[in-house]
Amino acid sequence: MKLFKLMEDVNFTSNLPLEEINEIEIKDIAYNSKNCKEGFIFVALVGETVDGHKFARNAYDNGARVFLLQKNMEFNKYAMDLPNDAVKLFVEDTRISLSKISHNFFNKPSNSLKIIGVTGTKGKTTITNYISTVLNESGVNTGVIGTNGTFFNGTYEVTSNTTPESYELHRIFRKMLDNGVKCVSMEVSSGGIMQNRVEDVDFDVAIFSNLSPDHIGPKEHPTFEHYLQCKARLFKMAKHGIINVDDEHAKDIIKAATCDIETFAIENNADLTASNIRYSKEIDSLGVSFDCNTKEETFPCFICSPGTFSIYNALAVIAVCRYLGVERNIMVNALKNAKVSGRVEVLPILPYATVIVDYAHNGVSLENILQTLKNYDHERMVCLFGSVGGRTEIRRKELGDVAARECDVTILTADNPDFEDPMNVINDIAKSFEGSSCEVIKIADREDAIKYAIRNAKEGDMIVFAGKGHEKYQLINGKKLPFDEIAIAKEEAKKVLEERELLA
CATH class of the missing domain: 3.90.190.20 (Mur ligase, C-terminal domain)
Structure with a gap:
């Protein structure tokens, strides 16, 4: 891909005139200097403890000649030490720019997929996997990205983060799209939002499960309020929001949202509710039955996972499947057999x-x-x-x-x-x-x-x-x-x- 095409919609300056660099061919992107080869662009990410600019010379030695650097690092000795044939592109934030150029490099794959993002403290893995189970059963080829890894078409790939780095995310989207996947159900962690990994993902649906203090500390979120704000940002990126209004923080998520909102609950009034809850125990499962109530109808549901939190997860799945037009009987039958490894x-x-x-x-x-x-x-x-x-x-x-x-x-x-x-x-x-x-x-x-x-x-x-x-x-x-x-x-x-x- 030509450099001018890669840098589309990215504001940058360079140590060389644009006419000299626009036609440079970029073979791939690397944010780890060890992965650099000839024709790669190296993106220097500034982390909590590691500054990627320190490894710019390593990237050069491995073949990279184009470097994406932060403006406030322009006179950083690591960038200045690069040889004269290095092309230096300066941006305000390399993480945000990595997201944009990854989106561009893989030809904006999320724009051609139905992307469902699930955020919250608990339930993300279960909800994303249940959505995949039901949608695949209904004939919609659906992949999963999250804590348990990446799954689609019977293939599996390990992911190092719940929400992968932006480059990995868009690479996976492209791979899925090229292999016939139509929909992606993915976990969106607060860290993934905070570190701009999902900045250029075209979310169709965002789901909020619940919120409680977690991931708060020196290397994570400084305060609970910051944690909440990161979660809420997802609902500024999506077209449609599905929110658990039984959670005390739902009102904050709804207040921050710019998308249209649909709600689910057990205790409060909502677009989707559960009632008549019954528990069951078998040798290989602990399950729960309930009646799902919508504005149009009431129908029985069963899920082979215990407790009220399983009902909340199921309601979220039902809401998104109804939004996507899945037939009720297919949805209910698929939910009966939905399971997730390592979750109850x-x-x-x-x-x-x-x-x-x-x-x-x-x-x-x-x-x-x-x-x-x-x-x-x-x-x-x-x-x-x-x-x-x-x-x-x-x-x-x-x-x-x-x-x-x-x-x-x-x-x-x-x-x-x-x-x-x-x-x-x-x-x-x-x-x-x-x-x-x-x-x-x-x-x-x-x-x-x-x-x-x-x-x-x-x-x-x-x-x-x-x-x-x-x-x-x-x-x-x-x-x-x-x-x-x-x-x-x-x-x-x-x-x-x-x-x-x-x-x-």
């Missing part, structure tokens, strides 16, 4: 206890899952969890406080300890249990902890492995080491059942 996933591995894997990794999400599970028959509530190393201690306290209130037994263990001693994290969490009637067991090695939980399960136990969910690794000393929680639980359960059979 029931493992049918012990006939006498219910074992559940869930991604709950903060106080709010853990409280939701534990309180929801109490609606289903059980004897003891057992929860195994940890907290990420090197992160805020507030999250540890919130997790501990919830487990101390809601559980009969808690097994504290590691969850991506990284460079921190897992026992340090465990002991921080354990402070919440002082004066609690909940039994606390500390096992630093997560595999040993899982085996202990399975081996010591009793009749009627409800056992929750929280925090890892879909993840297949443990982050230890900066490295992602293979770790499959579900496989470990299944193998240990198999051994326990074989031993019991031998003793019988």
Whole structure:
């Protein structure tokens, strides 16, 4: 692509006259100097801890001759050290410009796709995957982008962020479009909005699930208000908004929105509501039935995921599918079988206890899952969890406080300890249990902890492995080491059942 075409709608200045550079051919874009080759443009991103300008010379040595730099870095020694044949383009913000040139480079693929963006503290992964399930069932080829990765047409790609960097996002859109995808259901994180990754995505629909304090800290959002404002920005980018008005912050989202709004709720008046809620328990699932009420009709629904939060997720899916014109019977039938790996996933591995894997990794999400599970028959509530190393201690306290209130037994263990001693994290969490009637067991090695939980399960136990969910690794000393929680639980359960059979 010619440089003048790549820089369409980008305000920039250059160290060379435009007539000398406009016809330069750009083969690809790189924001990591290691990925640069001859014909690439290198975009120097300024991060929280790393300044991409420091790697401009590395990018040059790897073949790049065109550089996108921030204006306030014009006299930065790293940019000045580039050889004379380097073409330097200066912009106000390289992140915003990366989004624009990526959009241009891949020929604006989101303009030709139906893009559904889901934001909120909880429910994003479930809602996006349920939307994909229902739309694909209805004949609309739909891809997913989010925490669990990228899925379309039976293919899978790992994503390093819930909402990928703008270049990766538009590359994925182009790949999907070229392979027949018509619609994309994607998670839109507050970080993705804050870092301008979705600046040039043509959103058709935006969904707001809920909001509670999370991702607030030195390297994330400075305040809850900033977190809220980032979420609300999505509703300035979309054509149609679908909002959970039972959430106390919905009014702030609606106030900020510039798109037309549709609402859903269980407790308040809304365009879409749920009533007549019933719970059901099977060996391989915990489900909930409800009646969905619209202005035109009422119809029964079932989803094989427990609790009121599952109903909210289902209402969001129903709202977007109705907006896109999906036939009601197809939508209802597809919802019955919709599941998401690592989200309230029931493992049918012990006939006498219910074992559940869930991604709950903060106080709010853990409280939701534990309180929801109490609606289903059980004897003891057992929860195994940890907290990420090197992160805020507030999250540890919130997790501990919830487990101390809601559980009969808690097994504290590691969850991506990284460079921190897992026992340090465990002991921080354990402070919440002082004066609690909940039994606390500390096992630093997560595999040993899982085996202990399975081996010591009793009749009627409800056992929750929280925090890892879909993840297949443990982050230890900066490295992602293979770790499959579900496989470990299944193998240990198999051994326990074989031993019991031998003793019988």
